Amino acid sequence: MRVVVDHSLCEGNGRCVEAAPGIFELRDDDLSYVIEEQPPQSLRAKVDLAVSLCPRQAIRIIED
């Protein structure tokens, strides 16, 4: 899987960082960035949680 944050939607609420700290981080421009673009399947539950917690629906998973 590949994880993408749409920066036209992201507001830096940071829920994704709480849900999956190794995969997302908030940077100085107040937006969330994917630091682990192709996380292993073992982290699927965390990524799914991040997707479901994002209040702005800014995170997408693209299946391989």
Place this chain on the structure above:
Amino acid sequence: MAALTLDTIDIVNPDLYVQRGYPHAEWALLRREAPIHYYQRPDVDPFWAITRHADIVNVSRQPGLFRSIQQLFITVNEPDSPPPDEAILRQLLNMNPPEHAAFRGVVNRRFTPRSVQQLTAGIERITTEVLDAIVGHDECDFVTAVSATLPLAVIAEMFGIPRADWPLMFRLSNEMIGPTDPEYAGSETVTETLERARMEFFQYFNGLVEDRRKNPRDDLSSALANGLVNGEPLPIFELMSYFALLIIAGNETTRNATTGGLHAFISNPDQWEKLKRDPALVPKAVEEIVRWTSPVIQFTRKATADTELGGHKIREGDILTLFYPSANRDESIFAAPNQFDITRHPNQHIAFGIGEHFCLGANLARLELQVMFRHLVERLESVELAGPVQRMRSSFVGGIKHMPVRLRVRPRQ
């Protein structure tokens, strides 16, 4: 009490909210037997009542198919109310993509976790002052003395509104959100109250706009007065409405979460003791307070095409109503949903909504509540109810107007 039935339950009459608070038993029946229920009563325009967490998320995530409309919530039809399709304000809550995001973009960077974090010192200072003012008092109205003061002061300072004008903002917010409550409407009709309060608000905001266009500062008033949407200044009605939205939303809901939160602790003393023993639980406790109180009762949507939802045929033009407090007691999401549990984790409540219209002020509300309850748990030596709570007559916002308490607040250390 007679058994509840789908055909006779009442979930939108504002008198019910005054007398009994939230209709949790009714919502539980709906979730169990008719989670997508066509609600028809003689004095109510018919609508689909959506009561399960998953369905509310699903509808919220399709803002194209289920659009936000002028009529923000459903209530019983009362004489002298404005027509439901008349916009009292034109603001984010009744805008849709792509216009909504363009307007939201004018101020949303001022509400990110990072921006809000910079307000911490100010919020700490105001909270300290608020509690200092009731040291030595045996009794007070917790709402006017504590819950209302902090969020109002914070949003007013963000706007650069001088302290002398805060009572005006408080009165006008109450009148705009509770025009059907006799305490706020006085002898006026609902329409008269709304229109007069709106005019007073607009006159006041217009003064702010004129000043900040000449002398911009680093405040929300300046950001709005000089803000651009698609390269153009905001049209005047939308600009005035934006001020009103942020002032009202910035003080009504957090006020009610604070009051409802303390009420929950008074009713669950074991949870209060737990928080006293471990103040590091405050962030989790605040999420639980927000879930438990769910200050916004409902928002409507309108279907833009024939569609299907959970096996029901929804027709173009049908109104749907999303009941957030019901979603936040959904048995399929929360273990023991009717227990107030400050250690609940994860806490996937949707009291702030979800999707396009997710509460712009959620980070601010969280911070205010965290600071307030951190101070309360440190300084409140005892507290109990000194009389019944008085609820606002509204099926839109679950307001507690007054909560008399006997309490002892420790002086500052």
